[in-house]
Amino acid sequence: MGRLENKVAWISGATSGIGEATARLFASEGAKVALAGLRLALSRPIAAELKANGGEALPIACDVSKERDVRDSIWKTVERFGRLDIIVNNAGIVHVKPLHKYTEREWDQVMDVNLKSMFFATKHAIPHLRRSKRGYIVNVGSISSFVGQALTPAYTTTKHAVVGLTRSIALDYAADGVRCNCVCPGITDTPMLREHLNMHPDPEAALRRRLRRVPMGVALTPQEVARAVLYFSCEDSSGITGTSLVIDGGYLAAAEWAHPGKTRFMEQR
Numbered sequence: 347m348g349r350l351e352n353k354v355a356w357i358s359g360a361t362s363g364i365g366e367a368t369a370r371l372f373a374s375e376g377a378k379v380a381l382a383g384l385r386l387a388l389s390r391p392i393a394a395e396l397k398a399n400g401g402e403a404l405p406i407a408c409d410v411s412k413e414r415d416v417r418d419s420i421w422k423t424v425e426r427f428g429r430l431d432i433i434v435n436n437a438g439i440v441h442v443k444p445l446h447k448y449t450e451r452e453w454d455q456v457m458d459v460n461l462k463s464m465f466f467a468t469k470h471a472i473p474h475l476r477r478s479k480r481g482y483i484v485n486v487g488s489i490s491s492f493v494g495q496a497l498t499p500a501y502t503t504t505k506h507a508v509v510g511l512t513r514s515i516a517l518d519y520a521a522d523g524v525r526c527n528c529v530c531p532g533i534t535d536t537p538m539l540r541e542h543l544n545m546h547p548d549p550e551a552a553l554r555r556r557l558r559r560v561p562m563g564v565a566l567t568p569q570e571v572a573r574a575v576l577y578f579s580c581e582d583s584s585g586i587t588g589t590s591l592v593i594d595g596g597y598l599a600a601a602e603w604a605h606p607g608k609t610r611f612m613e614q615r
């Protein structure tokens with residue numbers, strides 16, 4: 347028996363990186379998964395692969411910054427699978443530049459995709475989560491939920507807010523059997539990270555520079571983060587709500603850090 351047997355999960359941004367890894371892990375644990383992504387062209391092949399492996403998956407086109415899309419995608423999930431037990435608010439974007447170079451539109455876009463989307467999804471999922479015996483909401487924050495990072499003022503603002511929103515949701519729905527927690531990853535090897543690194547003339551050198559600040563010396567894999575999301579999406583974490591779990595290779599443990607060049611974790615990758 348998988349940990350998520352007979353459970354239904356709605357996952358945003360499920361077509362790449364952490365969201366895709368979560369969808370794959372959840373399916374391998376027995377969940378039926380709704381892949382809410384911007385483009386069906388990306389979610390359809392993932393769903394087909396999960397089905398070919400014996401799972402159940404529903405690709406849904408959904409722009410999480412639009413309430414109607416989020417509402418309809420949750421409705422479609424329930425219509426198809428008959429229930430909803432878990433939502434993972436994972437979709438996110440970042441614009442890398444100083445605050446004074448933002449347009450209002452760019453600022454709002456980051457707020458809407460990273461934060462308002464969580465309001466929409468929670469609002470429309472809550473009636474269904476209340477109906478299931480146990481409901482789980484997992485929000486994806488970041489190390490930027492706790493510290494500032496250069497050139498990401500809107501992103502950092504949203505990720506700090508996610509921690510507060512997580513606590514607030516946890517309080518308001520605890521009586522209904524719904525738990526809400528947050529997973530806060532550090533540097534994780536996903537398309538978002540690669541896009542950022544590709545802005546440098548030598549992306550691999552830029553990655554090595556960034557990883558010098560990480561005590562374990564390595565980038566997280568999306569699968570490592572997905573396992574933390576799974577933890578909050580099942581009874582392994584019973585008793586925990588309103589909390590934020592940092593998974594960052596030690597990044598936030600140190601005010602400053604320069605690892606000695608090689609770590610055992612680096613040998614294993």
Ligand SMILES: NC(=O)c1ccc[n+]([C@@H]2O[C@H](COP(=O)([O-])OP(=O)(O)OC[C@H]3O[C@@H](n4cnc5c(N)ncnc54)[C@H](O)[C@@H]3O)[C@@H](O)[C@H]2O)c1
Nearest residue numbers: 359362363364409410436437438488531533534536537538
């Ligand atoms: N990669 C990292 O180093 C890192 C670190 C900390 C936190 N995070 C967070 O992890 C989450 C997942 O990011 P990732 O690293 O897997 O990157 P990613 O770019 O692979 O994934 C982000 C996903 O969000 C989707 N998305 C963007 N805008 C959307 C919209 N309007 N509607 C629906 N989907 C939309 C993208 O299509 C993509 O599938 C994000 O919330 C990100 O902030 C990532």
